[in-house]
Amino acid sequence: MASPSASRSPLGTTVRQLGRTLVHARRESGQVTKLRMRQMRIIGVIALQAGLAAGLAWWIAHNLLGNPSPVFAPTAAVGTIVAALGQRTRRTVELLVGVALGIAVGDALIFVLGTGAWQTGVIVALAIAVALGLVGRGGTIVSQVGGTAVLISTLSSSEQNLEIPRIVDASVGSAVGLVVVTLLLPLNPIRVVNRAAAPVFTIFSARLHDIAVALRQGDADRARQALAGLRDVEPDLARLRDALNGAEEVVRLAPVRWGRRREFERYARSVTELVRAVGGGRSMARRAVTVIEYREPVPGYLPKAIDTLSEAVRALHREVRTGRASGVTRRRALVAARRAGRARREGLRNYGDALATQLRVTAADIVRATGCPSPEAGQAVRRAARHGEGLGPPADGGGPDVGPEDGGGPGAGPEDGGGPGVGPEDDDEDVR
Numbered sequence: 001m002a003s004p005s006a007s008r009s010p011l012g013t014t015v016r017q018l019g020r021t022l023v024h025a026r027r028e029s030g031q032v033t034k035l036r037m038r039q040m041r042i043i044g045v046i047a048l049q050a051g052l053a054a055g056l057a058w059w060i061a062h063n064l065l066g067n068p069s070p071v072f073a074p075t076a077a078v079g080t081i082v083a084a085l086g087q088r089t090r091r092t093v094e095l096l097v098g099v100a101l102g103i104a105v106g107d108a109l110i111f112v113l114g115t116g117a118w119q120t121g122v123i124v125a126l127a128i129a130v131a132l133g134l135v136g137r138g139g140t141i142v143s144q145v146g147g148t149a150v151l152i153s154t155l156s157s158s159e160q161n162l163e164i165p166r167i168v169d170a171s172v173g174s175a176v177g178l179v180v181v182t183l184l185l186p187l188n189p190i191r192v193v194n195r196a197a198a199p200v201f202t203i204f205s206a207r208l209h210d211i212a213v214a215l216r217q218g219d220a221d222r223a224r225q226a227l228a229g230l231r232d233v234e235p236d237l238a239r240l241r242d243a244l245n246g247a248e249e250v251v252r253l254a255p256v257r258w259g260r261r262r263e264f265e266r267y268a269r270s271v272t273e274l275v276r277a278v279g280g281g282r283s284m285a286r287r288a289v290t291v292i293e294y295r296e297p298v299p300g301y302l303p304k305a306i307d308t309l310s311e312a313v314r315a316l317h318r319e320v321r322t323g324r325a326s327g328v329t330r331r332r333a334l335v336a337a338r339r340a341g342r343a344r345r346e347g348l349r350n351y352g353d354a355l356a357t358q359l360r361v362t363a364a365d366i367v368r369a370t371g372c373p374s375p376e377a378g379q380a381v382r383r384a385a386r387h388g389e390g391l392g393p394p395a396d397g398g399g400p401d402v403g404p405e406d407g408g409g410p411g412a413g414p415e416d417g418g419g420p421g422v423g424p425e426d427d428d429e430d431v432r
Contacts, residue, residue, distance in 0.1 A: 046081065049185050053077035057176040065172070067165055076173025081181060098131070098141040099170045102148025105130055110153060120153040178253070186254035189247030189264055194321055196243035197271055199236045201317035203229060204278050208310035211281075211288050212303035220292040227285035230278060237275055244268055263323060266371065270320045273369035277313075280362030287355035299346035301388075305339035305359055308332055312366050319370065329370050333363040334384040341388025360385050 054074035061070030076095055105127040113119045127149035131142040148166060181187075207226045214223035248268070251261045284306070291298065312332035319325055340356040340363075348356060360381050367377040 045185065045187060049180050050078050050081040052185065053081050053173075053177045053180040056180070057173040060176065061169055061172050065168060067169065070169055070172075072166060072169035073173040073176075076170045077177040077180075078173075080174050080177025094141045095174055096167075096170055098143065098145045099148050099167055101131060101134075101141070102127055102145040103152060103166065105145065106149040106152035109149075115153060120150065123153045124149045182250070182254040183256075186250055186257055187246070189250040189257055189260055190267060190323075192250075193240070193243050193247050193264070193267055193271065196236075196240040197274070197320070198317070200233060200240055200274065200278065201313060203233045203236065204274070204281055205310045205313040205317075207285070208281060208306055208313065211285050212306040212310070214292065215288055215298050215303040215306070216300075218292050218295075218298075220289055223285055223288040223292055227282060227289065230282045230285055233278060237278065240271060240275070244271060266323075267320055269371065270316065270369040273365045274313075274316070277362050277365040277369070280358055280365060283358045284355055284362065287351050287358060290351040291355060294349075294351060296349040296352045297347055298352065299343040299348070301339045301343035301346060302348070302352065302356065305336045305343060305356070308336040308339060309359060309363060309366070312336060312363070316366060316369055325370060330367050330372065330380075333366045334380060337363045337381045337384040338388035341385035343388075344385075345389045 054077050057073040057077035058070050061067045061073035067073070079095060106123055109123045109126060110119070113122060124146055128142060128146050131145035134141075207229045210222055210226035210229070214220070214226060247264055251257050251264050309332070312329050315326070315329040315332055319329055337360050340359045344353060344356050363384075364377045364381040367380060368374055372380070
C-alpha cells in the first residue's frame with residue numbers, strides 16, 4: 001500500500017489524473033457508440049419506409065391505374081419519406097402545387113413558343129422565375145415547377161397528354177408516402193426526440209461542470225472552452241427542434257401514436273425550457289470568464305451551485321427519458337439557487353453577482369421544465385436564493401441551509417478541482 005506522502009506526491013497526482021482521464025474517455029467513447037447505433041436504427045427504419053413506399057406507389061400506378069411507366073409515383077413517394085421530419089405534410093402539398101404550376105406554365109408557354117432546344121431553355125427559365133416570384137424562396141415547389149416544365153417541353157412533341165399522368169403519379173406517390181409513415185411504419189415519436197435530446201443534455205451538463213471547475217481553479221481558458229462548447233451545441237439544438245417537429249407530426253397524423261400525445265406534449269415543454277436554459281448557460285460561461293480575468297473573489301458556494309445545477313440537468317434528462325417525475329430535478333435546481341444566494345452573502349463583486357443572478361434564471365428554466373408553472377417556478381427559485389442570503393425561509397425541497405464546511409471547498413481533492421457532483425453529506429443535508 002502506498003504511503004500517504006507518496007499518494008500526495010506530484011507523481012501520484014499525475015497518475016490519478018491520467019486514470020480519471022482514461023475513464024472519462026472510455027465513458028465518452030461508449031456514449032458516442034450508443035448514439036451512433038441509435039442513429040443507425042432510425043436510418044434503417046427510414047430506408048425501409050422509402051423502399052416500401054416506392055414499391056407500393058409503383059404497383060398502384062402501374063397495376064391499378066394502368067400507367068405503363070409510373071416513374072414519378074415512386075419518385076414522389078420517396079421524396080415525401082426523405083423530407084425532413086415534421087415537414088412531410090408540407091412537402092406533399094408543395095409537391096402537388098409545384099407539379100400543377102409547372103404544367104400550367106409549361107403548357108401556356110409551349111402554346112406561345114412551340115418546342116425545341118431554345119424554347120425548352122426559355123420555358124424552364126420563365127417557369128422557375130414565376131415559381132420564385134410566387135413563393136419567394138427555393139424548395140420543393142420551385143424544383144417541381146422546373147422539373148415538370150422540362151418534362152412538358154421536351155416530351156410534348158413525342159408524347160401527348162402528359163399532364164394528367166404526371167398529376168396522378170405525384171398524387172399517388174405522395175399519398176402512399178404519407179400512408180407508410182403514418183399508418184404502416186410510423187416512427188416512435190418519443191424515441192426520436194429522446195435520441196435527439198440526449199447530446200444536448202449531456203453537453204449542457206458537462207459544460208456547466210467545466211464552468212464550475214474553471215471558477216475553482218481560476219482557469220479562464222477552461223471557462224472559454226465551456227463557452228465554446230455551449231455555442232457548438234447549436235447544430236444539436238437544430239436537430240432537436242427538427243425531431244420535435246417530426247414527433248408532433250407523427251402524434252398528429254398516425255392513429256397508432258395518438259396515445260402518446262400527452263406524453264409528447266410534456267416532453268416538448270421540457271425540451272423548450274431546456275433550450276432556453278442552454279442560452280442561460282452561455283451567459284454563465286461568459287460571466288465566469290470575466291470573473292476570472294478580473295480576479296474577483298469566488299466563494300466556494302458559487303462553483304458548488306453551478307455543479308448542483310449540472311446535476312439538475314442530468315436529473316431532468318432521466319425524468320423526461322423515463323416519463324417519471326421524481327422531484328430530484330426541482331430539488332437540485334432549488335439547492336443551486338440557494339447556494340448562489342449563499343455565495344452572494346459571502347461576498348460577490350459585479351460580475352460574480354451577475355453570474356449568480358443568471359444561475360437563478362437558468363435554475364427557474366429547469367424547474368419549469370419539470371412541468372412547474374412559470375410564476376411558481378420563479379417564486380420558488382427566489383425564495384431559495386433569499387434563504388441562501390439569509391433573508392427568508394427555505395423554499396420547497398430546500399431543506400436547512402448548508403453548513404460552512406459544505407461551501408468552503410471545491411468538493412473534491414485539489415488535484416482535480418472538484419467533481420461534477422456533490423458529496424453524500426450534501427445530499428443528506430440539501431435534498432432530504
